[in-house]
Amino acid sequence: MTTDPLAPLLALTDIAPAVDRARERVDQALRHRALRRHGGQVAAELSLRSAVASAALEGYAHEREEVRAGTVTDPVMQGALRIAGALPNFVELWPRAPRQVLAKLHVLAARGVVPDSALGRPSSDVGVTARIDGLATLIAGGTAVTPLVLAAVVHGELLALRPFAGPSGLVARAAARLTLLSTGFDPRGLVAADVGHREREPEYLGAAGAYATGTPDGVRSWLRHYMAAVEVGAEQLTAVGDEILANA
Numbered sequence: 645m646t647t648d649p650l651a652p653l654l655a656l657t658d659i660a661p662a663v664d665r666a667r668e669r670v671d672q673a674l675r676h677r678a679l680r681r682h683g684g685q686v687a688a689e690l691s692l693r694s695a696v697a698s699a700a701l702e703g704y705a706h707e708r709e710e711v712r713a714g715t716v717t718d719p720v721m722q723g724a725l726r727i728a729g730a731l732p733n734f735v736e737l738w739p740r741a742p743r744q745v746l747a748k749l750h751v752l753a754a755r756g757v758v759p760d761s762a763l764g765r766p767s768s769d770v771g772v773t774a775r776i777d778g779l780a781t782l783i784a785g786g787t788a789v790t791p792l793v794l795a796a797v798v799h800g801e802l803l804a805l806r807p808f809a810g811p812s813g814l815v816a817r818a819a820a821r822l823t824l825l826s827t828g829f830d831p832r833g834l835v836a837a838d839v840g841h842r843e844r845e846p847e848y849l850g851a852a853g854a855y856a857t858g859t860p861d862g863v864r865s866w867l868r869h870y871m872a873a874v875e876v877g878a879e880q881l882t883a884v885g886d887e888i889l890a891n892a
Contacts, residue, residue, distance in 0.1 A: 650782065650789040650797060656864040662871040663792050666878075670835055673878040678885030682892065683832065689884050690836045694821070695724040697842035702811045719756035720811050726752040727818045731825060731833060738826045742783040743776065745822070746807075746815060753814040766807040775805055783823065791827035795820040796870035800863075804856035817841070836880040840873025848873070 654660045678686055696708050704720040711721060730752055734745045747764035754763055766776065779801050787794055802816035817838050824830040824837075841848045847869050855866035 648787050648789060650787040650793055653793055653797075653863065653867060654789065656860060656867065659793075659864060659867050659871075662868055663790055666792055666871040666874040667790070669875045669878040670830070673881040673885075674834065676882060676885035678889045679834075682885075682888050685888055686881070686884050687832055687834055689888075690834055690881060691728045692725075693880060693884075694817075694836045694838040695721070695728040697836070697838040698727075698814055698817045699724040700842050701817070701838070701845065701848070702813050720753075720814070723753040723755060723757065723811060724814055726755070727814060731818060731822055734822055735826045738822050739784050742780040742819075746776075746802075746819065749815045749818050750808040750810075750812075753812075753818070754808065754810040758810040762809045765809075767805075772805050772807050775801060776807060791824055791829035792871065792874060793867065794827070795823040795829075796867050798823050799870065800852065800855040800866045803852045834881050835874060835877040837870070837873045837877040839880050840876030843876055844869065844873060 654663065676686075692712060693708065696706060696711050699706065699718070699721040702720055702724075704718050706716045706718065706721055710716050711725070716722075727749060730748075734748065738745050743766075747766070750766075751764045766772070779798060782794060783798065799816050799820035802819055803813060806812040808815055820837070821830075821833065821835075824835060825833055851866040851869035854862035856862070
């Protein structure tokens with residue numbers, strides 16, 4: 645019998661309860677009344693917030709209202725917005741051809757930031773290639789763990805490897821969101837975990853560095869952070885829903 649490669653992660657101290665808590669918070673948020681009549685508006689606002697947060701985590705912070713107004717021309721911010729708009733188009737392809745989708749995400753993220761010849765071209769380093777291959781196997785159905793853990797691993801691996809030139813973090817965060825979308829955990833893209841990463845940025849950076857060490861404690865640190873960020877994402881959904889209902 646084949647052993648699930650990610651199953652041991654749930655045995656790390658505090659991780660299973662953290663996953664359960666994050667899932668419960670998301671389930672509760674997804675029952676918000678605003679989603680019945682204003683689902684599209686809620687999704688658009690959360691997509692914008694996620695893009696602004698993701699660009700900020702790359703070192704390109706902008707005021708949300710300026711981005712909303714269309715006055716920000718920074719290419720990294722524009723890349724984050726392009727990714728946000730395109731993610732639903734990759735839902736079906738992601739589990740079938742993850743390497744292809746990663747390349748497409750990089751093209752969207754890095755246009756105008758890196759030379760055209762580098763767009764969509766991952767590192768040729770043998771070690772990086774091998775780990776991307778392993779990650780692709782997991783995404784394509786090589787694990788049965790909860791999508792939250794898979795998304796966290798996808799995110800952590802891509803941050804650690806940085807397989808693309810330029811704003812590779814945009815690709816990592818997009819891939820994690822796409823994992824939640826494609827598995828049906830967050831089919832409408834309403835969990836703004838990137839806002840949680842931004843709000844807890846020092847922890848995000850520290851936990852990502854810890855994950856890159858490959859130690860059990862490092863992986864545990866990252867998983868705990870990721871679940872906390874998902875909880876913030878659920879809180880964002882609730883806050884946006886409340887605001888939209890109040891102004892309806």
